[in-house]
Amino acid sequence: MQQTFAEASFEQYRKSTRRERFLDEMNRVVPWAELVAVIEPVYPKADGPGRPPVGIDRMLRLHCLQQWFNLSDPAVEEALYDSRAMRQFVGIDLGREPVPDETTICKFRHLLEAHELGNSSLPGLGSISPRTVCR
Numbered sequence: 001m002q003q004t005f006a007e008a009s010f011e012q013y014r015k016s017t018r019r020e021r022f023l024d025e026m027n028r029v030v031p032w033a034e035l036v037a038v039i040e041p042v043y044p045k046a047d048g049p050g051r052p053p054v055g056i057d058r059m060l061r062l063h064c065l066q067q068w069f070n071l072s073d074p075a076v077e078e079a080l081y082d083s084r085a086m087r088q089f090v091g092i093d094l095g096r097e098p099v100p101d102e103t104t105i106c107k108f109r110h111l112l113e114a115h116e117l118g119n120s121s122l123p124g125l126g127s128i129s130p131r132t133v134c135r
Contacts, residue, residue: 023089059108073102
């Protein structure tokens with residue numbers, strides 16, 4: 001994601017945080033395309049009128065944030081509004097779109113549960129956490 005003018009000009013003394021480093025590492029090591037392929041057959045398609053579903057990759061990354069940082073549905077929604085690093089990891093630009101609301105987040109989690117696609121069923125996620133990676 002490209003930096004905005006405000007971020008580029010007013011953050012010259014910015015320091016990379018442990019959270020950013022952890023999320024950068026997860027971006028590199030988690031097999032995102034494989035995980036999306038596992039979920040895609042059960043994920044709702046954009047049929048007819050109405051709001052299209054949020055992308056699988058984005059919802060999966062959001063779900064991983066919940067697991068890694070122990071966040072509830074409302075808490076992860078709020079954390080995304082609050083944390084630039086988390087928004088960047090999920091791929092959300094608040095200048096163009098809102099964060100998925102807690103109901104959308106909850107429905108995605110329930111979809112994974114209904115099809116037994118929790119973290120242990122998704123290859124490459126296993127027991128990843130900031131505590132095991134950022135020491």
